[in-house]
Amino acid sequence: MIDWLISGDRPRSVALGAVLLGILFSLAFAPFLFPGVRALDTAATILIFIVLVASYDLLLGYSGIVSFAHTMFFGLGAYGVALASIHMGPGWDALIVGALAGALSATVLAYAIGLFSLRVRAIFFAMITLAVASAVAVLVSQLFQLTGGEDGLTYRIPRALTPANRVGELFGVRINGRILAYYLLFFSCTALFLLLLRIVNSPFGRVLQSIRENDFRSEAIGYRVVAYRTAATCLSAAMAALAGSLYAIWLRYVGPDTTLSFEIMIDVLLMVVIGGMGTMYGAVIGATIFVLAQNYLQNLMGAASDATSALPLIPDLINPDRWLLWLGVLFVLSVYFFPTGIVGRLRAGR
Amino acid sequence: MTQTLLETTDLTVRFGGHVAVDHVTCAFRAGELTAIVGPNGAGKTTYFNLISGQIGASAGSVRLLGQDITRMGVARRCAMGLGRAFQLTNLFPALSVLENVRLVIQARRGKGFNLFSIAASHVEMTTAALAVLERVKLGALRDQKVSELSHGNQRKLEVAMLIALDPQVYMFDEPTAGMSVDEAPVVLDLIAELKHDSDRTILLVEHKMDVIAKLADRIIVLHNGALVADGPPAEVIASDVVQKVYMGREIADV
Incomplete structure (x- = not known):
C-alpha cells in the first residue's frame, strides 16, 4: 500500500527515510506540535514550496529543461484564485474555478512557450521563459485595475477557512478555520506531491530521464523528444499553478512579491539543488531546510549572539542583521559538499 | 526474398561545397545482409544518418516499405521499423x-x-x-x-x-569496433542469427574483411560519397574498382 502510494520509489537510505518521516510527522501534526501563528505559517509555506519545488524538479532534474518561468505559473494559479474570489464572491466555487482557470492558463501558456522554443537549443528555451516571465511580471504590475498592481489583491475566502470559524478544542489546541485551511493544504499538497512522484516513476517519467541523459538516442529509439518535453513543461506548469492557488487560499492575499518575483524563482532553484536534483524527495528536504532557514535563522542567530555576548567579535559576526550573509555561506557550503544534493549524499552514504 | 524494404534514390547531401553522399541509388531487399564498405571519410556513416534521419537530404529520396520517408523525423522512421545502432556508443x-x-x-x-x-x-x-x-x-x-x-x-x-x-531494417555501424577478440563473436553470432529471419534486411558498416566475408550476402562500396561497386562479396572484392579504392591492401588479404 505504502509502496503503491510512493510509486515504489523508496528512500533507499535509512537516514533519508528517517528524515522524510520526521518531516511528514511534523507537518501532519504541526498545529498541535508547534502552536502559534508564525509556526503554522511556516509549516504552510513549507507545504506549498514542497509542491512548487517538486514540480520544478520534474523539469530541471528529470527532464533536464531549464526554465525561469516557474514562478510565473505559480503566480497564475494564485491570481486565478484571487480574481475568482473577488469577482464571484467568496465561496468554494470561486476557489475551484480560480484554481482550474489558473492551472489551465498555465498549461496553455507553457504549451505555447514549449512549441515555440523546445525544438531548438536548451539555452533558447531558458531565455524565452525568462523573457515571458518578465513580461508577465510587468503586465501584472501595470494592469493595476485588474491585478492591484504592486499592491496586490486581498479578498475573502469561504468563512469555514477563516479564524472566525471556531470549531472546538482538541488536545488543548483551539481548532478554528485556519487550522482547517492548514489541513486542506496538507492533504492537497501531499496528494500533489505523490502524484508528481508517480509521474516521475511512470513510463513517461522514464522517457523524460532518457531525454535528459541523451535526447539524440531517445529520438532514435522512437520517442518524439519535442512532444515529451512540451508535455513535461505543461505538467510542471499546471502543478506550479495549483501550488499557487493553495498559497493564495492560505495567504488571502496575492501580490507580485509573494508569487511572481524573480527572488522566489531563485529560491526554488536553490531548493532543488540543495535537496538534490532528479529526486522528488530532494524537494521535500530542500524546501523544508530553506523555508526554516528563512524564517528562523535570524532568531537562532539572535539567541546565539546574546549567549556569546561576553566574547569578543563573535557576537558581532552572528548578529541577526547578518543572517543573509550566513544563509549565503550555508548555500555555498552545501553545494560544495553535496554536489548531488542532500538526498544524493544520503543515498550514496548508505 | 525479393521484396525491397529500403530504397535510396539519388540520395545526396552537401555540406557547403563538399558532397558527402553523392547520388547514391540502392535498394535493400528482405532476407539480405548488405555490408557497406569504403575507406575512412567515404560517407558510410553519413549515408546511415541520411537513412535514419539524423541528417536531412539535400536531394534524392529514401523510401521505407514503399513509403517516402525523406522528410520524416527520426522518431517516426523508427516507429515505422527502421532501427539503428551507433558507431560511437550512444x-x-x-x-x-x-x-x-x-x-x-x-x-x-x-x-x-x-x-x-x-x-x-x-x-x-x-x-x-x-x-x-x-x-x-x-x-x-x-x-x-x-x-x-x-x-x-x-x-x-x-x-x-x-x-x-x-525493426524490419537493422542498421549496424561497426558493431564490433573496440571490442576484444573474445567479445566480438557474441555480437557477430547474434547478427548471423538475425540473418535467418527472412522478413528483415540488415545493413552493416564494417571494416574487418573477415567479418564481412563471413556474414555478408552483398557488398556495396562507397568512395568519396559515391557508390562505386555493388555485388556479391567475392565479385566485389575481386573487382578493379575496389582494388583501386583500397590501394589493394586490406581486401587483397582475404
Missing part, C-alpha cells in the same frame, strides 16, 4: 543496463505517454528487456549503471538496444 549513461533496454521495449509498445502507472509494475516489459540482455550475455549486469560498464559491454548493450527495437 546510451543513457546514468540509467541502469536494464533500464536502457526497457526504454526501447517501452517505445516499441507505445507506452511512453503512460503517466499514472508505475514503470516497474509493467513486468512484461521488464521480462522482455531481460530476455534481450540474456542474448548479449549482459543479464548479470542488469542493475549496473551504464557509465560504469566496460567499453566492450557498452558496445554489446548498443547492439542489445537495436535488437530490442525489433
Whole structure:
C-alpha cells in the first residue's frame, strides 16, 4: 500500500527515510506540535514550496529543461484564485474555478512557450521563459485595475477557512478555520506531491530521464523528444499553478512579491539543488531546510549572539542583521559538499 | 526474398561545397545482409544518418516499405521499423543496463505517454528487456549503471538496444569496433542469427574483411560519397574498382 502510494520509489537510505518521516510527522501534526501563528505559517509555506519545488524538479532534474518561468505559473494559479474570489464572491466555487482557470492558463501558456522554443537549443528555451516571465511580471504590475498592481489583491475566502470559524478544542489546541485551511493544504499538497512522484516513476517519467541523459538516442529509439518535453513543461506548469492557488487560499492575499518575483524563482532553484536534483524527495528536504532557514535563522542567530555576548567579535559576526550573509555561506557550503544534493549524499552514504 | 524494404534514390547531401553522399541509388531487399564498405571519410556513416534521419537530404529520396520517408523525423522512421545502432556508443549513461533496454521495449509498445502507472509494475516489459540482455550475455549486469560498464559491454548493450527495437531494417555501424577478440563473436553470432529471419534486411558498416566475408550476402562500396561497386562479396572484392579504392591492401588479404 505504502509502496503503491510512493510509486515504489523508496528512500533507499535509512537516514533519508528517517528524515522524510520526521518531516511528514511534523507537518501532519504541526498545529498541535508547534502552536502559534508564525509556526503554522511556516509549516504552510513549507507545504506549498514542497509542491512548487517538486514540480520544478520534474523539469530541471528529470527532464533536464531549464526554465525561469516557474514562478510565473505559480503566480497564475494564485491570481486565478484571487480574481475568482473577488469577482464571484467568496465561496468554494470561486476557489475551484480560480484554481482550474489558473492551472489551465498555465498549461496553455507553457504549451505555447514549449512549441515555440523546445525544438531548438536548451539555452533558447531558458531565455524565452525568462523573457515571458518578465513580461508577465510587468503586465501584472501595470494592469493595476485588474491585478492591484504592486499592491496586490486581498479578498475573502469561504468563512469555514477563516479564524472566525471556531470549531472546538482538541488536545488543548483551539481548532478554528485556519487550522482547517492548514489541513486542506496538507492533504492537497501531499496528494500533489505523490502524484508528481508517480509521474516521475511512470513510463513517461522514464522517457523524460532518457531525454535528459541523451535526447539524440531517445529520438532514435522512437520517442518524439519535442512532444515529451512540451508535455513535461505543461505538467510542471499546471502543478506550479495549483501550488499557487493553495498559497493564495492560505495567504488571502496575492501580490507580485509573494508569487511572481524573480527572488522566489531563485529560491526554488536553490531548493532543488540543495535537496538534490532528479529526486522528488530532494524537494521535500530542500524546501523544508530553506523555508526554516528563512524564517528562523535570524532568531537562532539572535539567541546565539546574546549567549556569546561576553566574547569578543563573535557576537558581532552572528548578529541577526547578518543572517543573509550566513544563509549565503550555508548555500555555498552545501553545494560544495553535496554536489548531488542532500538526498544524493544520503543515498550514496548508505 | 525479393521484396525491397529500403530504397535510396539519388540520395545526396552537401555540406557547403563538399558532397558527402553523392547520388547514391540502392535498394535493400528482405532476407539480405548488405555490408557497406569504403575507406575512412567515404560517407558510410553519413549515408546511415541520411537513412535514419539524423541528417536531412539535400536531394534524392529514401523510401521505407514503399513509403517516402525523406522528410520524416527520426522518431517516426523508427516507429515505422527502421532501427539503428551507433558507431560511437550512444546510451543513457546514468540509467541502469536494464533500464536502457526497457526504454526501447517501452517505445516499441507505445507506452511512453503512460503517466499514472508505475514503470516497474509493467513486468512484461521488464521480462522482455531481460530476455534481450540474456542474448548479449549482459543479464548479470542488469542493475549496473551504464557509465560504469566496460567499453566492450557498452558496445554489446548498443547492439542489445537495436535488437530490442525489433525493426524490419537493422542498421549496424561497426558493431564490433573496440571490442576484444573474445567479445566480438557474441555480437557477430547474434547478427548471423538475425540473418535467418527472412522478413528483415540488415545493413552493416564494417571494416574487418573477415567479418564481412563471413556474414555478408552483398557488398556495396562507397568512395568519396559515391557508390562505386555493388555485388556479391567475392565479385566485389575481386573487382578493379575496389582494388583501386583500397590501394589493394586490406581486401587483397582475404
